[in-house]
Amino acid sequence: MNFEKSKYKLDFVKHRKKFFIFSAAFIAAGIVLLSTLGLNLGIDFESGTTVEILAEEEVTAGEIEEEFSEIGYEPDDVVLAGDNNDIARASFIGGLSQEESLEIQSHFEEMYGSTPNVSTITPIVGEELAQNAIISVLIASVGIIIYVTIRFELLYGISAIVALFHDALFILIVFSILQLEINIPFIAAVLTIIGYSINDTIVTFDRIRENMKREETVETFEDISRIVNKSLIQTLARSINTVLTVVFAAGALLVLGGEGLRVFSLALVVGLVAGTYSSLFIAAQLWAVLKSKQMHRRRLRLEKKEEEEIEKA
């Protein structure tokens, strides 16, 4: 892959409005979905207990339910998992007491020779965790804006944060559409994507900044979009190769990593795709628009000043 400008006329900035509209529409639709359909909050956020049973062979949900009713329990939901449907996950809304869960554990241990996993959580813990996660993302955003403003300038920081929220919302929306379970590893995944998204955007911005310095005069929006296009093409091979290698790793986890990592790795893959899209089609373009507006304002101010000076004289 060699994306020399002479061979390929890739104009990333020209089509910016389409990208903005696409993302805005997706996010608007997503927010509607989030507020109506909502998220499928896992046991980490609702009061309840899940019992994960590793059976020796393939089982059906009915068998497991029957087994539970034999010892006097009625799970609210039984889901099968594992490559051969040999894992059953039963959830109890409202939660089980210590004695109850111990009784279930020992029953299935006798049956299948393997102790079931039990997790019980009260909603306070999950809520606190989600709250903490949101607060930490906000604090991290402020930190990133400050760092980027020192190393670059404010407009880069703002564009990077917009891209970051874009990516985080993207994962939330996809999980809302697919109604996949939100658990603690999911939060870890969203936070990783935020880290990755910022990493990816910064690399592109670095090149834009470098190319800005090389240009002698940057005045019009055309100048800026030329620079942005050039920078994006220069970093394109890197962007694609990097996301490919990370997708290799996250994809291997998704396909082969087993149940425990499924939600986590799916969130990562979705986030990586969104992150690459936003650093190629959203972040730099947004910066270009903001930058040209800023330059326009500065020019107006300068002209005004000059006029005033002429009047004074």
Added chain:
Amino acid sequence: MASNLMDNVEDVSLGLDLQGGFEVLYEVQPLEEEGDTEINRELLTDTVSALNARIDVLGVSEPNISIEGDDRIRVQLAGVEDQEQARELLSTQARLEFRDVNDELMMDGSDLVEGGARQNFHGETNEPIVSVTVDDGSLFEEITRDISSRPPEERQLVIWLDYEEGDSFEEEIMKEDSKIVSAPRVDEIIPSRDVMISGNFTVESAQDLAGILNAGALPVELEELSLNSVGAQLGEQSMDLAVNAGFVGIALIFAYMLFYYRFMGAIAVLTLSAYIYLVLVIFNWLNAVLTLPGIAALILGVGMAVDANIITFERIKDELRSGKTVMSAFKAGGRRSLSTIMDANITTILAASVLFYFGTSAVQGFAVMLIVSILTSFLTAVFGARLLLGLWVNSRILNKKNRLFGVKESEINEL
């Protein structure tokens, strides 16, 4: 190095999601009868040491007990075989009380000699029993005199573990999992300081009870807020799957790097291997516990390390295409990529630190892993790769061999 690597892999302590075990988050509440005792730091640390003493009884090698917030204690016990027993032993307050059949308190733990509980055998039946010693010799005599003088149906001394307001002998004795350890008949005065508690003990359960009694009663009541318990087999299964997935993911990355960056890809494969090795060494060194999200962070970290290589290699290719010699392309490419990598890594570390500071245990483990990965990748992918590539470039063997870098002659612009 390979055998050394395996040693390191074996040394990594596995989180309970990988080797089985359980994690409980307790909310600490004041004991009922003391009503309004305040839960303060001191009480929390006392509770932690009481819990530690109990875990000693269980013989768990690497317990992890931490105080969270103002009134919570998190206990993580990896590799516990009998989780049921462990959970019961942890949350029992271990308040031993002797009551009559009308639930009137006769004697409690404070009347016993501290550390005086022992596992023993009954002199006649040879059954395992627990013996405790009463502080004041006349007290037990007094109690047995009182009880033996009552009508026959009331001549029982009920031994309770964790009696709570509202519990009654008649109800509790019918339960299968009763708080009543035993309720021996007392038909005569016993002039002794040694009290034998017989129950349905096995040698082990008698030893446990003696151990818990010696460890002392908990100064507070513990309520399970959340529990995460992983059976050993399920843990092992997830571990195998995650490690396999890791190998496949890393192999794919290596293959892609070799295919795309040719000679530089080989350097990347070498430094990435060093990176994985180093991360594991540092991890052992920190005595960190590897959990599922940790493995995920490790594998993702490989991706981040690769990014540093890709940024540098792309720069070198750019410089080669612009017509520079291999030597000056290497120098210019290295210099120009450094600040980009720095900026990108610092912002990610910033995000990871916030995660560590505000996150809870699972998220924190992930953040530590991410920070370790980024710092290590900086060492290997930036300095390591540069050193190795520099040696080859400076040997001049690579001069004019642009194809080895994945750059075609036709792409090179004349200067």
